[in-house]
Amino acid sequence: MRVLLTLSYDGTDFCGYQVQPNGRSVEQVLNDAIFALTGERVKSVSSGRTDSGVHAYAQTVHFDTNSTIPAKNFALALNPLLPSDVKVLKSKKVSGDFHARYGAKSKTYRYSFYVSQTENPMFSRYKSLIKQMPNVEKMKECCKVIEGTHDFKCFMASGSSVKDTTRTVYSVKITKRGSFLDITVKGNGFLYNMVRIIAGTLLAVGENKLLSGDVARMIETGDRPVQAKTAEARGLALIEVKY
């Protein structure tokens, strides 16, 4: 049977989702727990990798098992075998042709900034520090430039080998609450580092280092100006995957 898990993890102490030769990955920790429970070395498939330091409120992962444990009980059974920074929120049986990555209709990420002169340990694991509140109205205006179906080549980290760089961004939303500023991005899929580059680009717009027109041109030409930086990993979290 094929089982779908919804995972939450604090990415701080992981080298990322994907197995690495010399690192503690979410995938490895999960596969080890499944092995401890079922005795099977499964190949689990996630909705997508997350980088080192990136968090997930609801990552989705499927795997095949011959275990007789009812699918919905996997959450309860795996959690005692998992470390405190990764837990299974729920588990269910899915059809044999369900695929956690290829079947995803949309993914939502949130990037979180904390505005302060000083790091605050109560926020620093999950939010990126910026010293001044940027111009939120300018950022909101620029969201409309990013939304839609575009070639997002310029929002992809260099070194990525992906050929088709066209993606649809359904929405980009900015939310300000006190000293916190969140950017929530929903799309049909994302290129490597795309959300972190969107966050860094919108921040540059809010800091008057770029104009919305520069971002429109960036998408048109595929050239990324130096001001459009990749925001750091800790501020990013995968919020939802829809099928």
Added chain:
Amino acid sequence: MRVLLTLSYDGTDFCGYQVQPNGRSVEQVLNDAIFALTGERVKSVSSGRTDSGVHAYAQTVHFDTNSTIPAKNFALALNPLLPSDVKVLKSKKVSGDFHARYGAKSKTYRYSFYVSQTENPMFSRYKSLIKQMPNVEKMKECCKVIEGTHDFKCFMASGSSVKDTTRTVYSVKITKRGSFLDITVKGNGFLYNMVRIIAGTLLAVGENKLLSGDVARMIETGDRPVQAKTAEARGLALIEVKY
């Protein structure tokens, strides 16, 4: 000169605020940073101790120094010498008779519950897990029983040697947002474990294990029923100290 620091710390990996022979304490880490900066072994005085696992958004600490560093620069100068789980948010000069503990007019703590069937690593450092949302109206009703000047002996951990157990609780507020339930308690001072016992008692009321009348009787008689448990440390944070 006497310097007042406002500290934030994630209490997870500390044995508590106070120096312990075999543990990593906030006080020790802070004193070591002050020594590294000034060459002085100071005796710092906090507004009060916090237990192992208890967090602070704004703990206050004073100390005396002969350093010529301007008081307001201590925050910036100490932070690179402190680990990532404790930082100085601000520093200022205070008069020689200012006292971080005895001068405190009020202290505010927040106790945070997360309601879910499963631990979520993104919340588990700072919120205590409960499986069902308690009856918030009953809890709110009981807040009025706790507010006021009372002998809070029954809200003190056994083993504490404090003689005068009368305290004034200015307010107890319950806030529910989705799956999160916060109890915010403001008082002129708190006995050992008092806020955690208030949180555990209010939870028992919300779970129909105690009535408001039982809590009133608990305060009158000084006897704590077994249902009024001490809520776990990780859900508690010191929010504010006023002078």
